Amino acid sequence: SQQGEEDPQALSIQEGENATMNCSYKTSINNLQWYRQNSGRGLVHLILIRSNEREKHSGRLRVTLDTSKKSSSLLITASRAADTASYFCATDPGTASKLTFGTGTRLQVTL
Amino acid sequence: DVKVTQSSRYLVKRTGEKVFLECVQDMDHENMFWYRQDPGLGLRLIYFSYDVKMKEKGDIPEGYSVSREKKERFSLILESASTNQTSMYLCASTLGEGLYNEQFFGPGTRLTVL
Numbered sequence: 001s002q003q004g005e006e007d008p009q010a011l012s013i014q015e016g017e018n019a020t021m022n023c024s025y026k027t028s029i030n031n032l033q034w035y036r037q038n039s040g041r042g043l044v045h046l047i048l049i050r051s052n053e054r055e056k057h058s059g060r061l062r063v064t065l066d067t068s069k070k071s072s073s074l075l076i077t078a079s080r081a082a083d084t085a086s087y088f089c090a091t092d093p094g095t096a097s098k099l100t101f102g103t104g105t106r107l108q109v110t111l
Numbered sequence: 112d113v114k115v116t117q118s119s120r121y122l123v124k125r126t127g128e129k130v131f132l133e134c135v136q137d138m139d140h141e142n143m144f145w146y147r148q149d150p151g152l153g154l155r156l157i158y159f160s161y162d163v164k165m166k167e168k169g170d171i172p173e174g175y176s177v178s179r180e181k182k183e184r185f186s187l188i189l190e191s192a193s194t195n196q197t198s199m200y201l202c203a204s205t206l207g208e209g210l211y212n213e214q215f216f217g218p219g220t221r222l223t224v225l
Contacts, residue, residue, distance in 0.1 A: 030212075031212065033212075033213065033214075035214075035216075040199075040219070040221070041218055041219060042115070042201055042203075042216035042217050042218045042219050043154075043201070043203075043214075043216045044216070045213045045214065045215070048212075048213060088153065088154070090214075092212050098144075098156065098159065098169075099212070099214060100156075101146075101153050101154040102153055103151065103152065103153035104153055
């Protein structure tokens with residue numbers, strides 16, 4: 001079953017704008033990860049936030065985690081056309097090294 | 112850089128054929144995974160393996176089997192391909208259990224079963 005559910009399913013913005021994607025999950029986690037997938041390719045790991053962290057930054061990416069609400073958000077600042085991709089959250093329960101992926105947000109950044 | 116490779120980017124097979132999808136990783140990772148990805152359903156785990164000759168069922172193992180004879184290689188087998196197995200198949204590997212459980216993915220194999 002898909003634990004992570006991303007919102008919105010699709011997002012279209014102009015270059016230079018910020019993009020925010022949300023992820024909700026149902027059970028307790030050890031960490032939450034965000035991945036990017038360019039069209040027809042494999043997924044690439046972007047950032048990991050542990051359950052005891054509330055916010056994390058990596059370049060133009062900012063991730064927040066609210067374990068009380070079982071939700072996370074990914075913010076991409078000053079978006080570029082190259083950011084066009086699908087973005088997935090994945091939850092790690094801390095056992096068995098398994099991740100559960102959400103259904104993804106398709107981001108389109110236009111010039 | 113970790114590299115995960117998959118034997119084919121595109122594959123077309125006929126119903127009833129036996130299909131082998133190969134995945135190789137070069138970073139001595141303990142764990143390997145096979146997912147299928149379908150529109151609107153995200154990634155669903157088919158099988159995974161913690162070690163050589165070990166395998167565990169994921170969420171949707173029916174119609175599939177796997178083989179892990181060597182640490183670096185994890186094969187997905189469709190014993191008798193059916194049209195509902197037309198999908199994108201993604202292989203991934205990870206070092207092991209721990210706080211930094213980042214998965215490294217291959218480029219994917221888009222399988223069409225006619």
